[in-house]
Amino acid sequence: MPSRRALLATALATAAIPARAQDAWPSRPLRIIAPFAPGGSADTLGRLVAQELQTSLGQPVVVENRPGAGGVLGSLAVARSAPDGYTFVISGIASHVVAPAINSSAGFDPVRDFSHIAFLGGPPTVFIVNNSVPARTLAEFVALARGGQRFAFGSPGAGTHGHLFGIAFMNTARIEMDHIPYRGAGAAMGDIIGGSVPAGSITLSSAAGAIRGGQVRALALTTPTRPRSFPDLPTFSEQGFPELSAMTWFGLSGPAGIPAPIVERLNRETVRAMALPRIRERLEADATEAVSMTSAEYTRFIETETARWAPIARAAGVRAE
Known part of the structure; x- marks a missing residue:
């Protein structure tokens, strides 16, 4: 029959196995x-x-x-x-x-x-429009939407942050837009640049190249303050919508x-x-x-x-x- 000392040594050795396995991670x-x-x-x-x-x-x-x-x-x-x-x-x-x-x-x-x-x-979300949209500012876009012009906005997909933020924007600004979901930001950007969809609620990382290249117009960004990489891009907050601050x-x-x-x-x-x-x-x-x-x-x-x-x-x- 094993001695008490032997049993104790076995128990201690067994208890140490998980610790040694974790110490060896990753293997x-x-x-x-x-x-x-x-x-x-x-x-x-x-x-x-x-x-x-x-x-x-x-x-x-x-x-x-x-x-x-x-x-x-x-x-x-x-x-x-x-x-x-x-x-x-x-x-x-x-x-x-x-x-x-x-x-x-x-x-x-x-x-x-x-x-x-x-x-x-x-990244934050940016609200962009095709260059054919006459609005140069967020206030002008809201005025057009309240005045009866019906816009559609694209997002990277149903249930994405771009989609939810578009809903939050509509609720806060008291406007109506039609949502067009895509399978990814790339597909949405293609149609917004091409003009088949007039607006978009897109992550800035996905829209940055088109914004810098002048292919789309950015109206508002969801950061609390303007980022150093986009000093000319106004935020929702500074345009009267402080509650619309968020990121994906x-x-x-x-x-x-x-x-x-x-x-x-x-x-x-x-x-x-x-x-x-x-x-x-x-x-x-x-x-x-x-x-x-x-x-x-x-x-x-x-x-x-x-x-x-x-x-x-x-x-x-x-x-x-």
Whole structure:
């Protein structure tokens, strides 16, 4: 029969196994799912942070695009994956606020079923018009809309922040517009530039090139103040709509139950990466703001954003695609 000392040694050795396994993390490649099409803000931010994590963690970090159902398909896959610290998702307002609020069959709770690791930031939304639209300012556009001219506005898709912000703009300005959802910002920009859709509610990162190139006219930006990269672009706030301040945000999340030491290390490495001068310069060009948050702070942020935007999505009868 084993001695008491032998049993104690065995118990201590067994208890140490998980700790050693966590200390060895990561020991194989990591995967980050971007639940939207390539080329959008989620994909861009995901690849930026993946490149930096690959260096700091010493393992390949692969970004996989898995679009569908307003971000639900990719997010659900991660929620159902093993919480071992090797599978993550670029979480965001469309996938983790809007989709669960309007889709009872989403299959996940945006807080309970995830380990929310770090906030990545995101670009503001800009309201743009085709150059054929006579409005040169937001006030002129609102006057035209109130005067009986019916405009349509494009967005990157039903349930995206561009869509929700368009609804918030209509509600605040007391105007009516028709929403045209696209499958991604690139498709929406093509039609706005071409003139088949007169206006758009688009992330600045997606519209920046067309604005700088004079292909579209930007009427208002959702930042609280004018960004250094667009000093001539007026904000909604300075034009009489202070409540229309918001951004399309993204973060890094994984399945619920990831060991705390892994979450803490990933948070540290992600915050460090987003603070690098080369990353800051890359984001600043599109007025994208990266804010440092702990895991707990990012989780609370999602809860706050849900309280703000979920009622708007439900009231408007939004259906994610």
